[in-house]
Amino acid sequence: MKILFLLLFSFNSLAQNSTTLPQEKELDVVDFQNVKDVLKKDGLMQEVQKKKKEVLKIKEIRSDEEKKLYNWPTDNEFWPIATEYWLVKQAPTLMWDFDRPDYGLTQSFASILKTVGYIQKRFRLLAIDSPSPAHLSLPWTSDELCLVFSVPFARSMDLSKLEISLLLLEDVLRMEEGWLKDFATPANLKDLLGSNFKDKKPDLTPIFEVSKGYTKFIQEKGFSFQQQFTITKKMSAILKPHPELWNAYVRLLGKIDRLVKGNQVFSSYVKLYPSPEMQIRWLAPEEKIL
Amino acid sequence: MKALWLFLLLSINVGAEVKAVGVFYFNPFLGHVHQSPARRSPSLTTIQCGHPLKVIEDPNVTVSDEWSYVSVADWKGFVWKKHLTTKRPDCFQSRYPKFYDALSLDLAELFYWGRLHDHWEEGVAKP
Structure with missing residues (x-):
């Protein structure tokens, strides 16, 4: 029984030394680089960029149209x-x-x-x-x-x-x-x-x-x-x-x-x-x- | 016999209904819906370019070729046929709305501007 305890203790201490801390694990979860990689793999980043460009374009068109309302006649x-x-x-x-x-x-x-x-x-x-x-x-x-x-x-x-x-x-x-x-x-x-x-x-x-x-x-x-x-x-x-x-x-x-x-x-x-x-x-x- | 004819005529007249010809749009900058089909007839209401007007046919109302009988809001009146288009026109007011607003035309000016478009005689030197 003592031997079993010792073994468990030694494994535990080994595990604590070799693996990352829980806080580090948490950081892993919110590691943006990892998220970015996943998003890149799924092509979602391109989708986001595309949407951003579309929004920008629509905003520009709207702004141009609004500006046109203030034109002086030719x-x-x-x-x-x-x-x-x-x-x-x-x-x-x-x-x-x-x-x-x-x-x-x-x-x-x-x-x-x-x-x-x-x-x-x-x-x-x-x-x-x-x-x-x-x-x-x-x-x-x-x-x-x-x-x-x-x-x-x-x-x-x-x-x-x-x-x-x-x-x-x-x-x-x-x-x-x-x-x-x-x-x-x-x-x-x-x-x-x-x-x-x-x-x-x-x-x-x-x-x-x-x-x-x-x-x-x-x-x-x-x-x-x-x-x-x-x-x-x-x-x-x-x-x-x-x-x-x-x-x-x-x-x-x-x-x-x-x-x-x-x-x-x-x-x-x-x-x-x-x-x-x-x-x-x-x-x-x-x-x-x- | 006369009474029978009169009854028949009256019943025909009662049976005749006001028919909608279609929706047309007012083309000049400003104008009027007139009380009668005449250039200087009193104005029922002033309208501006792009205003939709329902052209109607009423068997009790005779209109010449130059005028259309229209219904707009609560009014029924007459508009020059040459001032109506089937498609919504590209109006000055919608192209330059802020400039138009800045003109700040008062009611008398709006009225006279509409009158002016009743008086223009337009032509072209055709070959």
């Missing part, structure tokens, strides 16, 4: 909004919300555009009940025109659809030159268009400045003589192959000249479009000096 999308904003603000003075018959001007203007080569050009017209501006092209998108015409102005001269369309064609040429748009564009607008204002206070002053610019141009600045000369010459060149249109244009300028000289209501016309009298002279054939 140039093409800004101008229709700015123009409509001005028209809405000017509704009481321009008086476009009025009853009117269908003048059939859309077809007539489309026909003129087609005749002079503006094929597939889209446009939108707005009739106003105010005498001023008599007619005007406003900045819009690159592939569409936005035009305004005064019904009292057209009515006072009993203008035909063709004559109104010719006036609007003048405005198309003016818009192509970009004079009104350039005048109304605030200095900082180009930097803002298409930019992002996340984490910033949105600065909408440019849209208000554009509105002020339109009003100032129409009421104070107007087109210069040089600009009018350029447009008249361009109109002449465009209409020369169509004598009936060219003659109608000259007659129209004569009508306007008589109106602005004789009717006080339309005397401000020359402030915006100087001067019908000069336009007629510029269209006259040059006298040859022998």
